[in-house]
Amino acid sequence: MAEDVSENLLAAADQISAHGWHQGALHPVEAYPNEGIPDMTTAPACAMGAIFAQSSDSTTGAAAIEHLRESLGLPGMESWEGPKHPVAAWNDDPSRTAEDVILALKRAAE
Template identity: 30%
Template sequence: MKATHQPPTVQVSPADLLRMAALYLRRHGWTQGIYYATTDALTSPACAVGAIGMACAGKPLMHPVLLSSADENTYRQSIAALVDYLDAFAPIFHIDEDGHLLDEHTSPYSWNDDPGRTAEQVITALEKAADEWDRLHTRGGENR
């Protein structure tokens, strides 16, 4: 390979990141109330959004602005795909004492941190959100 040769780049979709996040949680564990159980470990247990960050950055991601603009965009699209899935299939909405809706969409943070939540539910939601993203954005493996 010549020094000027540019190797082909692989386009990672939000569905890819969601599946990688689910795999990360299966291999390294899940946590609640914090992105990563310990930030000094390369593979510490993570919450749903923390796992998406690990899948995107390959290390604990404390803020998405530390990513390249393309990676940050895919990271944010992945979280949006998870929120869309949760809104449709596992909504949690917060109502104030006057009965007004406080949140228009299900927060992946509140959903992850719900005391009744299990690691398997989080992993399954990530995988199903990925399937839903693929269903809406691809046709026969090709982007729509």
């Protein structure tokens, strides 16, 4: 598990590269088993889902999401009027691709 923001962002990019990208939710419903706790580190994920799956704790994950948001030039939650977090809305844009998300995560990690 990643313990700092840059490691977290790179690990999230690696997860999406290796296991797939998702839109519309943190992970596809198929990633959740009927029993037990799923391993979300190996599930397809959106940008936020991969960041949270790869973070060592919720504070690191939240900081990584905020860093990605700033890197993308997206508005902060205090000025955002959409129904989703700005990073989730960016990820879920129909024109977005997995490659866009992976590249954005890697750039934000620099």
